[in-house]
Amino acid sequence: MKDLAVKELLYKIADDLLILGHRNSEWTGLGPILEEDIAFSSMAQDKVGQSLAFYSLLHKKGEADPDTIAFMRKAENFHNSQFVELPIGEYDFSLIRHFLFDHADYIRFSSLANSSNQEISQISKKLTGEIKYHLMHANSWITKLGNGSDESIQRLQNSLDLALPYALGIFEKSPFEEIIIEEKIFDGEFFIKQYWSEEIAKIISKTDLGLPDLESLNPIYGGRTGQHTYHLQPLLNEMSEVFKLDPTADW
């Protein structure tokens, strides 16, 4: 039971990272300025690399090899939140998603750094520096643009309003939530969400953006149990297209 609980935790973390990493990589070559294009692409690559670390751990626990897990599953077998599979939209949406998701992941990794599971705590400690930078980047842009022109404030506000119900879906509870917490493998989604709401409020309060009462919003769940939007399968088709040309090829 504990084994299943750990695997489920690892899959959802890794799937979020892979799908978001892929989405953010769709900005490569299309970013607003050169330096930002490079930074955003580099962070997307970090996220895909982080997903590999978790898929490798899953492989050690008996799951398929990382390439198979990443490229051969159908949408209904993915455990990512619906939030990360949404199309990139315009840059304001991608920045807002980057801001909301990365705050959650920073808290998640910091919590997992203290996991009773040695392998998980090791990986999480190692990756904390990477996600810390991602957060610095997100906070800087949200603060800058959130205090910018009418246009930048309006765009960010619209994206924030659209994104929040999806973002709350990140914290959809696992069927194994209690075991995970009891065994001190992970502090649980409720814990992460509490810290997350405080942290995002701190940054938003330094801008001209408004944060609605999160309790008044309806979280969009489903991703963790394989219920996805119509956006995921086309993403997977595109992401796995080259790999599927010859799954046995030596790269």
Added chain:
Amino acid sequence: MKSLDPRITRLSIADSEARYRPQKSPEQLITFEVFLQKKENTPFEHVGIVHAPDRSLALILAKEQFSRRSTCRGMMVVNSSDVLVSPYTDLGEDVYSDGDFELSDNFKSTEASEQSYSIFHLTQRGKQHKLAGSLIAKSFGEALDKAKVQFKEDIPVLNVWLVKDHDTLSFSEDDKDIWDTLPDKFHRDVTSYRAKDRMESFKANNRTFR
């Protein structure tokens, strides 16, 4: 407009729109000089510039711009217009022995308060400026005079940069874990891709490609 790149096709750009239009006025953000410290206890070295709206974002953007190819444990940025640049010398002459040069107005300070200045030396054309050290002075002029003595090199210094440390921004020591995973990123190094062996074995197994 259809492209080989599916992202471009998805944007549904009308063919009539798909043509190059030169920008009316070139809009550029201001530039910041970036300095990188490769390893603990080695001097910061200039690596290039970033365009950014302000100093904090300059540091954030510089991090990814300049740490993807070399190891890094520290980074610093300063607005280009805050850097005092000496004249360049010819024929390997030492800029310090050329005598005083005229400082432009923004580097002639009227205040008399003591500040920390950092001095960067270029000792070879085509290479980058390296941090020679820092000192306390009341003006750029005084800092230059002190540097001439304090940071004398055995070889000629071909160009000197000075900045007020107050004008610079670096990552704090608390954040040095952002560099932790750099050594693991082998995929960024071209030498990690050993194509030759695979090409040889492919040729051996496919007579038509010999």
